[in-house]
Amino acid sequence: MIDSFADRYPATTFAVAAFVVSTIFLILFLTLCRKKSEPAHDPSISAILISGGRRGIGKATADHLLSLGYHVFVTVRKQWQYEEMEAAAKAKDGAPAPHPVLLDVSNDDHTRFAVIRVEKLLKTLDCNLIAIVNNAGINPEGDSMSEVYANGGTPKNVLADTSVATRVLQTNVVGVARVTRAFLRLIPSGGRIVNIGSYFGSIAGQAGLWHAYYECSKYALEGFSDNMRRSLRKNGIHVSLVKPGNISTDMNSFGESPAIVVARDVEHAISSKRPTSRYYPGTVKGMPVCIVCRIFEMLPAFVTDSF
Numbered sequence: 001m002i003d004s005f006a007d008r009y010p011a012t013t014f015a016v017a018a019f020v021v022s023t024i025f026l027i028l029f030l031t032l033c034r035k036k037s038e039p040a041h042d043p044s045i046s047a048i049l050i051s052g053g054r055r056g057i058g059k060a061t062a063d064h065l066l067s068l069g070y071h072v073f074v075t076v077r078k079q080w081q082y083e084e085m086e087a088a089a090k091a092k093d094g095a096p097a098p099h100p101v102l103l104d105v106s107n108d109d110h111t112r113f114a115v116i117r118v119e120k121l122l123k124t125l126d127c128n129l130i131a132i133v134n135n136a137g138i139n140p141e142g143d144s145m146s147e148v149y150a151n152g153g154t155p156k157n158v159l160a161d162t163s164v165a166t167r168v169l170q171t172n173v174v175g176v177a178r179v180t181r182a183f184l185r186l187i188p189s190g191g192r193i194v195n196i197g198s199y200f201g202s203i204a205g206q207a208g209l210w211h212a213y214y215e216c217s218k219y220a221l222e223g224f225s226d227n228m229r230r231s232l233r234k235n236g237i238h239v240s241l242v243k244p245g246n247i248s249t250d251m252n253s254f255g256e257s258p259a260i261v262v263a264r265d266v267e268h269a270i271s272s273k274r275p276t277s278r279y280y281p282g283t284v285k286g287m288p289v290c291i292v293c294r295i296f297e298m299l300p301a302f303v304t305d306s307f
């Protein structure tokens with residue numbers, strides 16, 4: 001497919017190659033320039049709330065931030081998960097551990113008690129909430145696709161039931177709104193909001209119709225994050241969108257990078273005095289996410305549609 005494209009459009013192929021090479025050099029240059037400096041907040045009096053922090057990227061981020069001395073609150077959606085995490089924290093006998101907050105991001109009834117719980121924790125630990133990491137997310141379409149592939153089949157090119165769309169958007173988009181709306185008033189000037197998007201927020205259609213709702217949710221998060229970033233500038237709050245590639249977690253059976261690569265970018269978005277608006281941790285089919293996203297965002301549709 002690529003060969004026939006190169007035969008038909010040699011000049012475009014050269015332009016794409018030049019674009020990819022110059023972007024790789026730009027990324028290398030920017031990475032080398034990213035020096036470690038003093039964190040923007042003192043971790044010992046700073047707390048971070050992570051939605052969906054029991055597994056995957058959320059857990060890796062919680063563990064990483066704890067290791068840097070921050071207080072970490074993670075949301076869990078079931079009472080038994082809350083009790084399990086509380087017991088694990090007690091067993092650690094004062095060693096750093098995440099504090100659970102019962103909050104299913106798709107459930108309005110949880111919000112009020114979650115805010116009360118966080119306010120109590122802040123008081124007891126004598127610290128400020130300096131960041132929210134909106135990480136909780138689901139991908140039921142991806143789960144179904146993995147199941148079909150595991151059974152040796154090929155997913156059909158059809159839209160999933162609209163009940164799937166409702167669930168996905170309720171968690172991945174409205175859930176971000178629910179958590180941000182509930183806790184924003186606790187975030188001081190200089191605080192951070194970090195939304196976990198995806199490279200699927202730049203690429204739609206590569207996995208067929210079957211994956212459309214997850215992609216819609218991550219595109220929505222692009223606009224939502226841009227709005228938050230520009231709107232909250234006047235309150236001194238920085239907003240970053242982290243767009244991971246294929247990360248090895250329960251959600252992604254095609255993972256290429258460990259979740260810690262995302263955690264390190266979340267750390268930069270929270271602790272740097274100059275956080276960037278977007279981060280691109282990991283790879284997709286071996287290619288840095290930043291390049292993959294830029295190719296799809298910047299090249300004309302007649303080029304990207306032929307991939």
Ligand SMILES: NC(=O)c1ccc[n+]([C@@H]2O[C@H](COP(=O)([O-])OP(=O)(O)OC[C@H]3O[C@@H](n4cnc5c(N)ncnc54)[C@H](OP(=O)(O)O)[C@@H]3O)[C@@H](O)[C@H]2O)c1
Binds near residue numbers: 136137199245252255
């Ligand atoms: N893995 C990747 O390759 C990849 C790539 C790009 C972006 N992302 C994004 O990264 C984020 C984390 O994904 P992951 O790979 O770490 O997935 P994961 O391993 O499946 O973990 C998802 C986490 O979100 C929680 N969660 C789901 N629905 C929730 C709800 N309604 N309320 C509260 N918590 C909820 C889960 O809680 P339970 O334990 O209770 O289920 C779990 O802790 C998602 O936003 C995802 O879209 C992932």
